[in-house]
Every structure is written in structure tokens, then in C-alpha cells.
Amino acid sequence: MTDGSAKIGGKITIKHVAQDAGVSVAAVSKVMRNAYGVSDAMREKVERSIDRLAYRPSTAARGMRGRTFSIGVLLVEMRNPFLPSLMDGAQKVLSEANYRAFMSVGEARAAIEKSLINAMIDLKMDGVILVAPRLSGELLASYAKQIPMVVIGHHEPGATAFDTVNSDDRLGARMATAHLIAGGRENIQMASLPRKNGDFDVYVEREKGYIEAMTEAGLENRVGVWRMREHPDRAGPRLADLLDLDPMPQGVFCWSDIHAVRLLNEAKVRGIDVPNQLAIVGYDNTPAAGLPLIGLSSIEQRGTEIGRLAADTLLSRIGGRATPQHILVEPELVLRSSS
Amino acid sequence: MTDGSAKIGGKITIKHVAQDAGVSVAAVSKVMRNAYGVSDAMREKVERSIDRLAYRPSTAARGMRGRTFSIGVLLVEMRNPFLPSLMDGAQKVLSEANYRAFMSVGEARAAIEKSLINAMIDLKMDGVILVAPRLSGELLASYAKQIPMVVIGHHEPGATAFDTVNSDDRLGARMATAHLIAGGRENIQMASLPRKNGDFDVYVEREKGYIEAMTEAGLENRVGVWRMREHPDRAGPRLADLLDLDPMPQGVFCWSDIHAVRLLNEAKVRGIDVPNQLAIVGYDNTPAAGLPLIGLSSIEQRGTEIGRLAADTLLSRIGGRATPQHILVEPELVLRSSS
DNA sequence: CACACCGCGTAGACCGTTATACGTAAATCA
């Protein structure tokens, strides 16, 4: 009785339900969408049939006219330890609203990102959340015309076609830098990335915060942004070269924990006294930062909160909101032994 | 000419292409599926129209009769650092075959896993890859009847309805244990998990390997499997309690780096001499293991290879293969300072 | 020369749902 009846004759469809309940197909559809014009008696009949037959509507067919209740999440790349908490927050909101999230990885390459967004549109997903996309703001806007969209990790408060949710990266960087300054340090460098085309990337915003904090402390002439190469085999300065500077910096603010952890390792291996000779603060408060052997001070972005807000924002955009929304989440400085 | 024509009148469909090329809708469909019965002349005409109009077929509509060229990947949870390399391998194969992968997270809860697999079926995805699902083999088999399926991290070589790809976890555990024994140690414990319902989980297989290696060395009476609680707030022994045993183990083989790294940290914090007083070997060779400050010996599963094989297997299953396939990938011991 | 066959292209049913238009009976109003 609980199941088994569904097996014979392949997938069971809305027609079978209609037949079983002795009503029209349209009636069943109405019940499911709880549309206008169904009596309590009919609703009950239909609902009984639905779970007697263990009926599940085909999302694919649904997509041709109505909603699919699925939303796409485009991730830069999977290795970023910031993502799990972000997804936790988003999933919670989405699943409560009966939506399912499907993620894809863009590998930080624009061509792949484009093809994946297209694929999500073609699957008739109801909306997309993009995390730190490489695509230009212009291109994002053009996609946003085709599908409701929220972007995380992309600072473009002027965008009108889509919404954004971000950590207040500038504030976070200021907090980190100010903390290093408060420790009596003056020679403080920032480890960042080579400037790419986009002015909307998070590290750009963090650089601004670093510079602001230095300037406020009257250290504007000590500002130094160290743009390390991203891949070992590319050209450009290495992260570890920071330690060979003469004089060696008293403090380093890293745009990301990924690099901060590596720098901290290198420093300790070289026998540098952290934090007395060199203090380090990272960004993201990744799990590795919290390991006692590492003990890296870092900025907590509150990823779960960001994910939650992004999902909320997307749902309201799907619900019809047309006025853009750009949210900043206040970060937090987590102090450990590295500073 | 390059674009812009597509804008007016909404989404462009197969009809527009047919009209533009001056052929029937069926003809366009044939060209796209490169089905039998199209002349070179027609193929060319149609293809020109397709990219003149920047036409992309609706996956949703396609799903109602044919393939969607999308496959679903169900992940246990996102925090497992083994996943990115796995996905790298799978993505490569899939994208070469013109498939797109969409991931969802089951949060290690059976109910969520079920609902997500259903969602993937309802989206008419062409196949699914499950990573370390919590579902029983029986349930997996019933889903496998509805959709081509490959399971990773689930040792059930007797399964016929679906395929499996796994690291040879038993061998890996033997290698790790044998290495600890070769260092002259006899009191070697294994840190594992509480036994759950499934006998197919990877840690069960790793336990077998550990016991085999101990037995082969004549240490069968020294076998000790330490089942730590999974969450801090649950009942059961803590991981760190291993260090309070009297006598303290000379070596610990951890079923996963996640725990090995924590144990190593705890040991060093307590001032225990690693590896002389206590040697540790983990499993997964996660990025953290490779940090100089950590230096954890670990078993490399070769996730990329596993992902690659899983995708290959799935594609051949989609292609019609009916005979089950169960693949084991040989792991590798990576030695560092912890052992 | 009648016939089967092949290559190419089209017509149209079909997939499973949504949503609009419409019919009918009961309830409300003047």
C-alpha cells in the first residue's frame, strides 16, 4: 500500500493521478499549484491520490510553462574554504521555500562560466546565485535580463539588473590593518593579487580598506601592495619573497587565508618570530587558521549569513521585486597567535 | 550581425531556426542530434542559422523526450577536501563529452539525499554520480533502476544495478599500517568512526585493511579500533582521549586527515615528540597535511583519477552497458614528518 | 518496364505540465 504500485508501466504522471482521483488533469494541476477554484472535497481526493501513487511532477515538463523550483549556484572553484558555510546559509533558506540548489564550478574561466549560466537558463531554473564570477559587470547585466540573479563577491553597487550580497571587504581590511597598526607596527605590507580587468573583485575592495587604514594612521607613504603571481608557474613575485625584503615587514595583511597560511608556514620554517618580528592577519577565517599549530588571526566574513541573505534576496527577486538591492555584511576580526 | 537580432520577441526557439534556414523543424532537430538523413547542404544551412541566431535548445523541453546532457552529482557534504580533485577529474571527462555537471549536497542525511536524487530524476538528468551516500544499498539499487548511476565511496562489489568506483581503501589502510609497523612500532591504534548501519562505508574497509596488516605482522592481539564520536556534542570517546591511554600508542592510523590533523595538533600542543613518541598517518592527503607546520603522512587516494573513472563509467552506462562495473583505484603513501 | 530500395526531407503525434477560456449549477441580488 505504501508503495510498489508505481513500478509497473513506467513513470507515473499527472494523468494517472487524475484518473485515480476521478478528476481532470487540470484539476490536479490546480491543486498542486493551489490555484483558485478547487473545493475542499476535490483537494482532498487529489491529495490522497497523489501520495497513494507517490506522484512527483516532472520538473522538466514543468519548466516549459511554470516554475521548476530549482536554482543554480555558480561557484568560482571548489577549493575555496569559504564556500561550505555560504552554501549552508543559502540551502537553509532555499529548502524552506521548497527550492533545490544545484551547483556548478566555473573554474574561474569566463568561457566556462558563460556556458554554465546558459545551461542553467536552458534548464529553466528559476534563478541563479553567482559566487565571485570572472564575468564583466556588463555581461552579468545581460544575463540578469534572462534570469533572476544575485551575485556574491562582486562589488558593484551601481548594478541595477541584479542584486549583490557581499562582505564589507573594505571595512574588514581596515579592521585587520588597524589592528596591526595598533600593535605598534608601521612597516605593514598587503599581499594581494595582480590587477585583472575587473574592478569589482573583492581583493580590490580589500586593498582600498588597507590603504584607508594606513592613511588614517598617517602611514600613507608606507603603503605597499605586494601583487604575487597566482600560479607557481606564472611570472611575477612570489609570496615568500615578502620575507626577503629589506627591511622585512613588521606586519602583513593577506587578502586571503590561503596565502596567509602559506606565508605563516614559510615564516615559521625560517625561524622568524611570529608575531614579534612579523605579524600576519588573513581573511576568511578558514578552518586551517584555527588549528593550534597555525593560529592565524583572520577576518571572519560570516559566510552563512551571506548565503542566507543571498538566497532571501534571490527569492524576493523571483517574487517580482524590480528595485536592485545591494547588501553588505559586517565582518569580524578573530584574533589568534599570529598577531 | 553578430547578435542583437535575438533580442526582440523573447527567447528564440527551434522554430525560428527552421524558418531562418528555410527548412522544417524536424530537420533542425535532426541536425542537432546528428541523426540519420541529412544532406551536407542542409546541415550547413541549418548550422549557419543556428549560430547566426545564437540558438540554444531548451534543455527542459529536450528532457521530455530525449537527453538533457546534464548529470547530477550528489555530495555528502562540501567540507570534505577530497571532493575538489574528484570533481576536477569528473568535469574533465564530462565536459569533453558535452555534458554538464550539477552538484547538490546531501548533508549526510538520508531524507535529503532521497529528495535530491528524486529532483535529479525529475529534472530528467541523464545520470547521477553519488559520493559516499548514506542510503542503503537496497535503496540505491531501486534508484538505479530509474536513472544511470555510479557510486563513489561505497564498497559494494556485489551490486548489479549500479557501478562503483573507489579507492582501494583496504590496501591503503594496509600500506599505512605496515609503514607504522616497519618503523618498529607495535602498539598501533586506528582512529575510526562509530559503526553505522551501512557495511559499505569507506572507514569499514579501512578498518579491515588495518586489521589485516596487524595480523600479518603477528600483532593481532594489539589491534585497537578507536571509535570516536562524530560531533563534539554527541556521546562517546573523544579523539584526543587516545593520547591519555596508558600506555600511549606508539602509532595511530587515522581513517581521515580531518581527524589526523586534529590529533597531530593536539599531540604537538601537549609537547609529545612526533614521530618518535607518537607517529601518525592519515588518509586523503588533504592540502593541510602538506603544510610544513603540519607535515602529516597520509594516503593519497588519487581523487582526480577516481573522478575521471566515475565519469567514464557513467557515460558508458548511459551509453547502454548493462553489466555492472566495480573499479578500485590503487592509493599511494605520501610520507612526511609525522611518521 | 515494373518493382523494390535508398537518400532526403516533412508532417504530425507525443512528452507532462500550466494556464486560459468556457460551461454549468448554485447563490445572491433587485
Add this chain to the structure above:
DNA sequence: TGATTTACGTATAACGGTCTACGCGGTGTG
């Protein structure tokens, strides 16, 4: 009581593809 409205169901046209069946002109075969 006749005229409107209201409530509830159904029929049916989309939606955007796939795929089977078939038509048609040209070739080879007996």
C-alpha cells in the same frame, strides 16, 4: 422571479523540443 454573480470543473491550446511514419524523386534489379 428573472438577472447576475460566484464557485467549481473541464476542455484544450500552448510550451519547445524529439522521433516515427511517410512521401517523393532517383537508382539499381530481374
